[in-house]
Amino acid sequence: GENVEQHPSTLSVQEGDSAVIKCTYSDSASNYFPWYKQELGKGPQLIIDIRSNVGEKKDQRIAVTLNKTAKHFSLHITETQPEDSAVYFCAVGEVRFGAGTRLTVKP
Amino acid sequence: EAQVTQNPRYLITVTGKKLTVTCSQNMNHEYMSWYRQDPGLGLRQIYYSMNVEVTDKGDVPEGYKVSRKEKRNFPLILESPSPNQTSLYFCASSWGDPTFSGNTIYFGEGSWLTVV
Numbered sequence: 001g002e003n004v005e006q007h008p009s010t011l012s013v014q015e016g017d018s019a020v021i022k023c024t025y026s027d028s029a030s031n032y033f034p035w036y037k038q039e040l041g042k043g044p045q046l047i048i049d050i051r052s053n054v055g056e057k058k059d060q061r062i063a064v065t066l067n068k069t070a071k072h073f074s075l076h077i078t079e080t081q082p083e084d085s086a087v088y089f090c091a092v093g094e095v096r097f098g099a100g101t102r103l104t105v106k107p
Numbered sequence: 108e109a110q111v112t113q114n115p116r117y118l119i120t121v122t123g124k125k126l127t128v129t130c131s132q133n134m135n136h137e138y139m140s141w142y143r144q145d146p147g148l149g150l151r152q153i154y155y156s157m158n159v160e161v162t163d164k165g166d167v168p169e170g171y172k173v174s175r176k177e178k179r180n181f182p183l184i185l186e187s188p189s190p191n192q193t194s195l196y197f198c199a200s201s202w203g204d205p206t207f208s209g210n211t212i213y214f215g216e217g218s219w220l221t222v223v
Contacts (some may be wrong), residue, residue, distance in 0.1 A: 006149070034212075043111075043197050043214030044150070089149060094201070094212050095140075095165065097149035 002027045006090050006098025013080055014106050021101045023090035024072040033066060033073045036089040038100075044089055048075070080105045109134045111215035113198050119221045120188055128183045128218050130198030138201045138210070139181040140165065141173065143194040144217075150197065156181055157204060188222040195219055 003026040013019050023033075031052035036044035050057045050064045050073065057064050061080075066073040077084055085105045090098040111132045120126050132139065140155035142165075152165030156175040170192055172184040181200075185192060196218045201210040 004149075009147070041216070043199075043216050045214070046211050094210075095152045095155075097142075097151070099147050099149040 002030065002092050002096040004090065004092050004096045004098045006101060008101060009099065010102045010104075012104045012106065015080060015082060017080055019075075019077045019080055019084070019103055019105075021075045021088055021090070021103070022072060023074070023092075023098050024070075025092045025096070026071065027092065028068075028071060030092045032093055033064070034091050034094065035062075035064060035075045036091065036097075038087045038089065040086075047088075077103075082107050109213065111198055111200055111213050113196070113215040113218045115218060116216065117219045119223065121223055122189055123187050126185050126188060126220075128185075128196060128198075128220070130181045130183065130215060131179050132181075132198075132200040132213070133179065134200060134202075134213065135178065136200035136202055136213075137178070138203055139175065140199050140212075141171070141181070141183045142197045142199065143167065144197060145194050153183070153196075185220075188220075190222050193220060193222050 006023045034049035037047045038044040048064050050066050061078050063076045082105050087100045087102050089100050114129045137158045141153040142150040144150050151167045154173040156162045198215040199212045201212045203210050
């Protein structure tokens, strides 16, 4: 089955810096790559997604890039703020999730 | 307000005592699923349902049952809970099969289950 690896498992940045989280996958047939944010005590919430016919997608301070040849995709958060602190999950399709990255943004 | 509602949110139970975690969505979604979340493992799918009376196993179905008698409800049943089922459980729903089409999945707020 599909194998999704997510790195790093924890990430600490200073407010205003950028944060990058990367995921790699194994099934070259995959064509949908969402990212979720999970705040404490809540369920995951979709923040951005990308399909295989697109290389990059942006939404304000967040962006996702996809390299289908190398089978990896990344979440980029610029100008981080304390409220960005959460656990972030990548997924391939909607049933294969990475292990999660705990992002801490220090004021 | 569009939402997925799970109950109970927190439960401590004993080994072998049957329990049911209910899940209800108010968005008329066809697709519903259950996940468990464990440290270092992310979310793993337990069961899913494409529509009423249609259910299928996910990656970790052992020890669980589900039913889909109505479109809005998708309960998760643990017939004989064991300590290794201690976990955080999430119910989710979407319009259709999200595997390839990219229909947005909506998650419930989670149910913390401890089996002692």
